[in-house]
Amino acid sequence: MKPITVIRKEHFNAAHRLHNPKWDDKTNKEVFGKCNNPNFHGHNYDLEVMVSGMLNQETGYLMDMKILSSIIKNQVINYMDHKNLNLDVDEFKTLNPTAENIAIVIFERIKAQLPNNLDLKIRLYETQRNIVEYPA
Amino acid sequence: MKPITVIRKEHFNAAHRLHNPKWDDKTNKEVFGKCNNPNFHGHNYDLEVMVSGMLNQETGYLMDMKILSSIIKNQVINYMDHKNLNLDVDEFKTLNPTAENIAIVIFERIKAQLPNNLDLKIRLYETQRNIVEYPA
Amino acid sequence: MKPITVIRKEHFNAAHRLHNPKWDDKTNKEVFGKCNNPNFHGHNYDLEVMVSGMLNQETGYLMDMKILSSIIKNQVINYMDHKNLNLDVDEFKTLNPTAENIAIVIFERIKAQLPNNLDLKIRLYETQRNIVEYPA
Amino acid sequence: MKPITVIRKEHFNAAHRLHNPKWDDKTNKEVFGKCNNPNFHGHNYDLEVMVSGMLNQETGYLMDMKILSSIIKNQVINYMDHKNLNLDVDEFKTLNPTAENIAIVIFERIKAQLPNNLDLKIRLYETQRNIVEYPA
Amino acid sequence: MKPITVIRKEHFNAAHRLHNPKWDDKTNKEVFGKCNNPNFHGHNYDLEVMVSGMLNQETGYLMDMKILSSIIKNQVINYMDHKNLNLDVDEFKTLNPTAENIAIVIFERIKAQLPNNLDLKIRLYETQRNIVEYPA
Amino acid sequence: MKPITVIRKEHFNAAHRLHNPKWDDKTNKEVFGKCNNPNFHGHNYDLEVMVSGMLNQETGYLMDMKILSSIIKNQVINYMDHKNLNLDVDEFKTLNPTAENIAIVIFERIKAQLPNNLDLKIRLYETQRNIVEYPA
Secondary structure, three states: OOOOOEEEEEEEEEEEOOOOOOOOOHHHHHHHHHHHOOOOEEEEEEEEEEEEEEEEOOEEEEEOHHHHHHHHHHHHHHHHHEEEEHHHHHHHOOOOOOOOHHHHHHHHHHOOOOOOEEEEEEEEEOOOOOOEEEOO | OOOOEEEEEEEEEEOOOOOOOOHHHHHHHHHHHHHHOOEEEEEEEEEEEEEOOOOOOOOOOOHHHHHHHHHHHHHHHHHOOOEEHHHHHHHOOOOOOHHHHHHHHHHHHHHOOOOOEEEEEEEEEEEOHHHEEEEO | OOOEEEEEEEEEEEOOOOOOOOOOHHHHHHHHHHHOOOOOOEEEEEEEEEEEOOOOOOOOOOOOOHHHHHHHHHHHHHOOOOOHHHOOOHHHHHHOOHHHHHHHHHHHHHOOOOOOOOEEEEEOOOOOEEEEOOOO | OEEEEEEEEEEEEEEOOOOOOOOOOHHHHHHHHHOOOOOOEEEEEEEEEEEEHHHHHHOEEOOOHHHHHHHHHHHHHHHHOOOOOOHHOHHHOOOOOOOHHHHHHHHHHHHHHOOEEEEEEEEEOOOOOOEEEEEO | OOOOOEEEEEEEEEEEEEOOOOOOOHHHHHHHHHHHHHOOOOEEEEEEEEEOOOEOOOOOOOOHHHHHHHHHHHHHHHHHOOEEEEHHHHHHHHOOHHHHHHHHHHHHHOOOOOOOOOEEEEEOOOOOEEEEEEEE | OOOOEEEEEEEEEEEEEEOOOOHHHHHHHHHHHHHHOOOOOOEEEEEEEEEEEEEEEEOOOOHHHHHHHHHHHHHHHHHOEEEEEHOHHHHHHHHOOOOOHHHHHHHHHOOOOOOOEEEEEEEEEHHHHHHHHEEO
């Protein structure tokens, strides 16, 4: 028997602004363009949480999707949904909330809740055309 | 020959907050819930612009989709994309930016640019599960 | 101001079997084909509930989507999700659970919960290729 | 009981070129742009066939979707799929194959096969962003 | 030249029930919840069959998609579509038809029909939010 | 820190014909079927460009998506959109434009524009049911 992957899709909405506080306004504007709007803009983020490991022969599950969904709800949805990522979410008070960094923060928050024998990958859709996977 | 409809899909991202300034904070919180977050949240808005009328037999077009796309770009995308609807868009400085009101504002802005013999309908996806059509 | 429509998408899974008890087995098999399997088959039903009426100027809502979602949950999801429509759902003990009849039953159940000044339409996806709208 | 609508989705691929033979090359190029490429380009066309009428109480069907699917297959898919619309399809030897005209041709071909008491509407996706409905 | 992957999407509908016959009813109900309904429920399963190997330079194909589609039709669609997985499909008479186990059974059935120099992976969508890949 | 992947989706339309000039007409017809139509057919190609590497800590980007989008536009969209692949695109004057070969050509054209420390993968949807990934 080989390892198997289960994937759970969830969804949240948030406002954000791309900004590096070490740079001046002109550089921020050049690098981040309209994503640097000081009044923020926002997205519907589609999230895929991919967990891999060996099947539990008793249940026929890799892990109970209700438990996985509950971890995502506690660690991500309740924490980021309908929030301003820059102002309301601790990790992004000092970290630029690019799609890449949001995916890494989500990875770390969920990884801490999973048993060590399970591998984790995050796919985050910022729009239907801009997508990030971590780790690659 | 009967009337025909053409539909053009476009996309924009924005931040917003639902809030009625005539109400106190408690009422706003009760009615709008987490959509009332004073720091804003945001969405990927999918927009369908539906135009109806009689076919032009010379071109085989109802209207040139490049012209329709250009009207949408000028009246909606350049005006609302990567913006904070409450702070950056004139109409919503005094109007609550619910999906319903956003659809009505988009309808009025595009209608003013179309010939009178064409009918217009707007479909706006705030999320993949919350959708508005105006007029009904 | 013209009427506006809001649309809420929800989802449920169910088993069913197409069968007319007044017909013999041969006729049922001829008319309903593999949908007549006595052991049942099943679907992921995607449901769009479309409500139309005049905008509430105070809230900027046609109706609160949380209330609409709650009506759908009580009348449809809790009632049909993860059920065998023929065996577990009262209406289909004597009514053939075709997509058409499921849409009509959902229409009647939700209509009874809505104020009289709101119009209702149901769109039900039995698969991504077979869809029903009621009323037309 | 009110009328009900059933919708069947099908799919075909074809090459085409937009061109009005009464115009000179310069006018064709100005009006149709890159769609006027004399070597043709092509699309995956998604087709929705919407049929409305009164439910058959015996079957619980408006009409048997296998029959509707078979009409679409005979009248549209076998006739247009993997074809060059301008060169291989009779109607477009003298008619410009815009999305609007393709929808009208499909409407006429299917309408001729349906009982008179059923209404018909066609929705054709030329791309995911350019869509036509006939009649409006 | 590096290996390439081709992916073919197919679709089937089925009823199922999650149940471990070695456990008592209370344990089955606790672990599988509403998926344990003794009257069954059902799904539209979307299936992606991913085959990898070296390109055939003569045809420009990895393998003929008509042959791959035919293998999927014979091994999966004709075998599982419009069936009750627990009652009608041999493998699941003794194996719990979780999405994980369905993906593994599909993998084994298709793998047996492919040349040894081609690698195989299965992605199965039980719903649009619950997905399985085998092998990981 | 581990490598991360960013994915950008783009879209183009084109006509093509599958044909091996070294074979006679009968063999071409047998192998490629209706895809061998000498008058061509066409597709809406959905393209996913996946780039992997180490995050830039200054920007929070793997690479600026505007730059990636610009490379895709220059190397693929402007080069293949609304074209006849066999007649208008140099690479396919001697190479059969199967989905596999189109993906490989796109890979080579984009790879030449990327820094060496970034990995590249292409996913090409010829239809929603026929997909290719290169490299596997």
